[in-house]
Amino acid sequence: MKVSAALAEELSSLPKPATVMVIGEVDTGKTTLVVLLARWLQSASRKVAIVDADIGQADIGPPGFVSYGLVEDQLTSLRSVTRQASYMVGNTSPYSRGLNLVAGIQACVRSAHRDGADVTLVDTGGLVKGVAGIQLKCAKAETIRPDLIIALSTPGVEPLTGYLKQSGFRIRRFLPIPGARVRSLGERKDARISRWNSYLGSNPQLADVDLSSVTVRRWPGESRYVDTGQVPHGTVAAVQDPRQPGFHIPCIWTVTADEEGEAGSRSSIMIPEPLEDLPAVVWVSGYRLELEGTKVVSA
Ligand SMILES: Nc1ncnc2c1ncn2[C@@H]1O[C@H](COP(=O)(O)OP(=O)(O)OP(=O)(O)O)[C@@H](O)[C@H]1O
Ligand SMILES: [Mg+2]
CATH class of the missing domain: 3.40.50.300 (P-loop containing nucleotide triphosphate hydrolases)
Structure with missing residues (x-):
């Protein structure tokens, strides 16, 4: 063409x-x-x-x-x-x-x-x-x-x-x-899943979110209610991009059981590459993905 x-x-x-x-x-x-x-x-x-x-x-x-x-x-x-x-x-x-x-x-x-x-x-x-x-x-x-x-x-x-x-x-x-x-709705959904997985790449990293030092905030652009005290597994989130002020590193909030098996006690963000510095703020949205391990299966 x-x-x-x-x-x-x-x-x-x-x-x-x-x-x-x-x-x-x-x-x-x-x-x-x-x-x-x-x-x-x-x-x-x-x-x-x-x-x-x-x-x-x-x-x-x-x-x-x-x-x-x-x-x-x-x-x-x-x-x-x-x-x-x-x-x-x-x-x-x-x-x-x-x-x-x-x-x-x-x-x-x-x-x-x-x-x-x-x-x-x-x-x-x-x-x-x-x-x-x-x-x-x-x-x-x-x-x-x-x-x-x-x-x-x-x-x-x-x-x-x-x-x-x-x-x-x-x-x-x-x-x-x-x-x-x-394109059908199914094809569109598959395209979204594939985009998330290719963004995360072959070796996604989990960065622990230490809730005593990190502030979790609802993204101001979000129009839906988000419980920042109990962010659900698979929530789309973002941290400031240190190389490009005003931009974001897209990430996914994950919740896993800690060593004692107490569900929900360990929160992390999943990102393609390790972060150089721990973020001061994690912005959370009302957009939720379904995950299987580190793979996105619904988006
Ligand atoms: N010349 C072509 N031959 C075959 N398939 C094509 C051709 N041009 C576009 N397509 C396919 O048609 C579909 C729609 O094209 P495209 O994605 O460019 O449209 P779009 O307007 O950007 O769609 P959207 O509104 O979803 O962003 C895509 O699956 C694309 O691969
Ligand atoms: Mg298009």
Whole structure:
């Protein structure tokens, strides 16, 4: 699949640095298009960053987080992008978490520009319809001020594109990617499980949470009640990323029996690599995973 002449012209005339946001309904080929755009821009010697703002079907980081990465090698899929940093939203659905999602996208776009990206591509989730979709996508656009918005045009996205156009954004419509197919809820769930397991990697580490020295707090972006005094096993959590202030290391809260067999007395966070320093705060969300040992089996 190739970038069309019309799209190539749009990309060639982008300022430096530039931000491009891709919008469209679910399963219209947004992510496939982002990969195509990244490859075209790479071949035009542009340094490309990708912000993955699809918290439900995340590709760069685990679900429930906005993540970004810089494109280094010849890109084959969004999953092959090395994660640079993540920002916790704490759920796979954007409903009632829009403010937090927008804050995360802005943090990622800013950081990608600081990292020297010529073009930052923003992949988004498929919520574009109704008050919630229009509000969310307009807030994203107003916050990051993309130089170009590419809409995969279906009747459902038209009200939103109208709003964006009236707000003065440069918006170009293209047909949905031919061959893009509808994924079932089961496939979407399997994709989330697989993303969590590939994030954790082959050797996940358990870092003990010493409750006498660590503060456990509900993530402010979380809209649901969370009992911070008794955080359930499998809860999605986050600690500050020491290398990237304002970003988070995604982790999973685990509860195991201690030596005397007293259930619930040992709390840890599961992370891909050991932490250099113990965190002062662990943020917990209302998003819960099912675990078997250190493997995620439901997400
Ligand atoms: N040309 C193609 N041939 C075959 N399959 C394709 C093609 N383009 C996309 N697909 C598949 O169609 C599905 C939807 O495409 P994609 O993930 O790019 O859409 P999306 O709009 O990003 O979806 P979502 O809203 O879930 O993020 C994916 O499983 C993708 O692998
Ligand atoms: Mg996608």
